[in-house]
Each structure stands twice: as C-alpha cells, then as structure tokens.
Amino acid sequence: MSANRRPAVRRVDPRLEIMTETIERLVPGATPAFLSVTVTETLPDTTGHDGEPHKHTWTGPPQALAERLFTALHGRPRTEEPASPLAEAEGAKRRRDIVGEASALMSAGTALESAPWYPCRPGDIIHLHYPPAGDFPAFGETYLVGDAGDGLMSLQRLAHTWPEDWSDGSGSGFLVEGADCPIYDLWFEAGPHLLTVVRDGRPVHVGAR
Template identity: 55%
Template sequence: MATARQTDPRLQIMTETIEGLIPRATPAALSVAVTEALPGLGERSNTWTGSPAGHAERLFTALYGRPAAGDPLSPLAQAEDAKRARDIVGEMAALQRGHADLTAAPWYPARPGDLVHVHYEAGGLSDAFGETYLITAGTDGFLSMQLLCHTLSATEDAEGMVGCFAVDDDPDPLMELWFEAGPHRLTIVRDGRPVHSGGA
C-alpha cells in the first residue's frame, strides 16, 4: 500500500525496483543493507540498514529533492486504510513496515534520558499542541515514559487526552506512540541532540 509520501510515481518506481532485486519476495519482509568493510581492522565494519522504501526515498531526495509529503499517515492509520479496503496483505505490510522502520533506526532502542516530543495538529475542539515525555529506567528492568509537559490548556483537555502515551516498565516504550501518532509527528532528543526529526 502506498503511503502519502509515495504518491510520486518516480519514488514508487524506485521502491518497486529495489523490492524487485529479489524476485517474488514479500516487500514487507525486505530490508536493504549497505556495509563498509574497514581494512586492517578484522571483522569491524560500518553498516546502514533500512527498508526498501526508506532507501528509495533517500535516492529520490538526492536526485529530485524531498518528495511531496501530502498528509503522512501513521503505521496504524495505513493499516486501517488497508483493512477498510479489505487488503489483508497491505494491512500486514503497513504494520510490519512500521515495526521495521522503528527497530532499524540507528538510535533505536530508546535509552533513559531520551526526550520524546509528539506534535498534534489542530482539530476537533483543540488547537495544535505538543507533549514532551522523558524516558526513564523502570522499576522492574524495563523502561518507563513519563509526561514532562504539554501545551494543551486545561479547558481543551476535557477528555483527558494528555499523557495517554505514558507507560511504566515497558520493554519498548516508543512502540505505541510510533504506531498511533506516527514517526512524522515525533522528535526524539538524546544527549541534547535530535536523533529523530519526524517533522523535518
């Protein structure tokens, strides 16, 4: 299923060409790896791994500039679109692609001290607003994500929306936020530097 960023046919052709390197492969199960072997250092090497769509987007950006964004969809929204279209393959592919994009990110997994900001567009009864969460060590060996602050007024938060992604002792505290809000709405800061700028 094409995402909003893949509406340009040139980007779609690049993605399909990369996916076609392995005939009859399942696109959602594919990844692209680029490895730099460092001479004289034995087994050490530098590696970049990503999805075929991510690799195609990098090539497209280098050649033509950033693809038209349209309205990006979260992995969950992409899966729901496919489900409404009765496309079980597209639904599973969207979920698998979302998981692969998170777990293949060079900054993954989250670490204590990471700051996670999520931006929400204006809609319904509220203006645009943001929430900032802090990743901390949990009490039982996993990680927690605590709400630090938000920019939604108390009157706008009548339904208690703020802080809904806070978790305690979760093996992967970013998973729900990544799938539901979407990577395009997230900014993740580690050691004072952005490591993921979804809105950029």
C-alpha cells in the same frame, strides 16, 4: 482526539527541506528568494559567432533542483500529512487489503527497530506534536524515558500545551509504567512523523515539519 484522526494538512518532507537549504547555503548569507542555480554543459571543440564554446544550460531556483534530486532518490515528494502506521493499517483493513495491512505494521516495526538510536534509553526526551485541526491550535506533549527496573523503561509526561478542553488529562494515553519499548504506542498510533527524540541534548529523530 487522537493524533492519527486529525485532518490532513499540507507539509514539506524534511529531507526535501534539508536538500533545499543545503543548496541555498552554497552562497553564504544569500537571500533564498534571490537565488538561482545554473548548470552548464560546455561543448568541446565548438564555437559560436562570438568565438565562445557552445553551451547548454539549465537554470532554476534551489527548490526546483532539490525536488529533482529528491525525486531521483526517493520518488516524488509527498505534500500531504503522512498517516500513522496504525491509520495506514486500518485503511488497508477497510479496503480488505490484508497484505497492505500487514505491510504497514511490519514496515513501521522495521523502521523503528532499525533506527540508529533504537532502543530508547533512560533520559531520552520524546516530543509529540499535534498539528492544528478545526478549532484546535497546534499543541504538544513532552515525555521522559525512565528506568523502570528489571530491564524495563517507563514513559512519564513532563509537560504539555493541551487545549483547555484537555485540562483533565484525558486527551493522551501514552504513559507507560514499564515496557521493553516505551514509545511503541507513540510510534504506531501517533506516527513517527509527529515525534522528535532527543538524546543527550541532541535530536536523533525529527519527524516531518
């Protein structure tokens, strides 16, 4: 079963998670469940019955503030599982949306080629995550980008946590003997949201969690 055909599951955009965690860390060591954020406007040259300046306040949990910031920057956060570029293009094709089909593929290509870590380098580690679906638990595959010679790169499988039904190795077809971009099929068919790219021991691309 390919990654882009798995049922949707509820997810949180990692950018929203990062915003939330950053706000929570404003109080070192705090328990997130006990935190709240208060934004106060103090009106100058005004006083109340208590002799203090008039104030307007907003109070809410870190998550609420993070969601407001995220929406202002990126639009409302998506809670459904993102689709792979190929799945988006196929959906547009079924709707006879030629512009949408081309846009899905072109946008994915631009996102890949404009990534600060692109192109891949020999020694890069690529992790592919498969979300749980039906009777299948979550599992994954780990690949190594190798030097195939003549300026080309390969993609070799290092490890996997396949279900038993995949023990014959038929479950994945992302091995590459030599290509300019060995993760091209992974990027378009599985989707960048399911990929993690590690370079020199550091993650340089982390898909949705």
